[in-house]
Amino acid sequence: MAYVIVVLFAAALAGWAVLAQARRFPGSLARAVLPRHTEDRRPLAQTRANVRTLEQTARSEESTARTEVAALEESRERDLRAAEQRIASLEKPGRGRRLGALGELTLYEHTLVKQPPTGAVRTLQLADLRVRFESGDSCYYLYVLKADGTPDRTNYPRRTGEGEEAKGYTEDRVRDFCDAVQSAVARENDFRATLPEQLKQAQRDRDLLERDTEAVERARKRLAEIRARNKDSPRLTEARAELEAARLEWRRHTGRMPPP
Structure with a gap:
């Protein structure tokens, strides 16, 4: 078959x-x-x-x-x-990338956002913030002072219990987060100091790109020449x-x- x-x-x-x-x-x-x-x-x-x-x-x-x-x-x-x-991104930096979080605080490239269990979310611009760590009997404290000197305190209960029963925060963890915020503030201050020049340079770069059409125009001209040559090709006509x-x-x- x-x-x-x-x-x-x-x-x-x-x-x-x-x-x-x-x-x-x-x-x-x-x-x-x-x-x-x-x-x-x-x-x-x-x-x-x-x-x-x-x-x-x-x-x-x-x-x-x-x-x-x-x-x-x-x-x-x-x-x-x-x-x-x-x-x-330079004109309106926004929050930026998320860098970390601890308890009520979330750290971004340009802001520190606090979201308490009750109450409104507060967003603090990192520029010129001052941050310090304190240790209390039952809590660790992270103090954030705004540029105008207004303080904002976040409490981190000390760690209690072991294993799955453990609750709260260790001192190292709170200190590490405090250091991360301070580093982000330093970077933000540098960013803000150079922002006007960065913006001018970005605008200059954009203007140069808009004016630079040479490569595209050259390729378009070559395509037009090829089309014209092929249309009137003596070899193809013959x-x-x-x-x-x-x-x-x-x-x-x-x-x-x-x-x-």
Whole structure:
């Protein structure tokens, strides 16, 4: 059974190939497929192949040039978006990245956010904050003094119990968080001190990117030149004329005009 299927499939393929050949060389089935007419088919087959090769070369060349233009345009747009985002992040830094948290406090690049169990969330800008650690009998304390001197205290109950029963905080953990806040404050103060110049530089970088269209324009010009050259290509015009002559010659012998 399998052998029969294979034979039938091969016969179908052969039949399809004969029909395809007959469509390319219409008029006489013998002239289209038999080996003794190979030389009769050669001019039409060869001129077709020449035209296809030249057309494919032209399409490939244009495709490569279009891809280059698209890649340069996309790269420029990506760089411009990044420059705009950089300016926006300097003009409105927001909270920034989350750096850590302990109890009611969450530390970000530019802010310290306090969310007590009851009451409203408070956001403190890190710039010029002062932070200190104190140890009490039952709690550790983290004091945050705002730029105007207003204090804000957060309590961390001392650790009690062991293993799964343990509750509260160790001194090291509170001190480490205090150190992290102090480091973030120092970085924020440096950031704020250099912010005006950073913003000016970011704006200059953005302006330079907007004016720098040389690479894109050069690629667009090259694409236009390739299209113009291919449109008026003497070689392709000549090849198409030779193909048309071969088609007319085929019709003269068979009475049927073959496809290009």
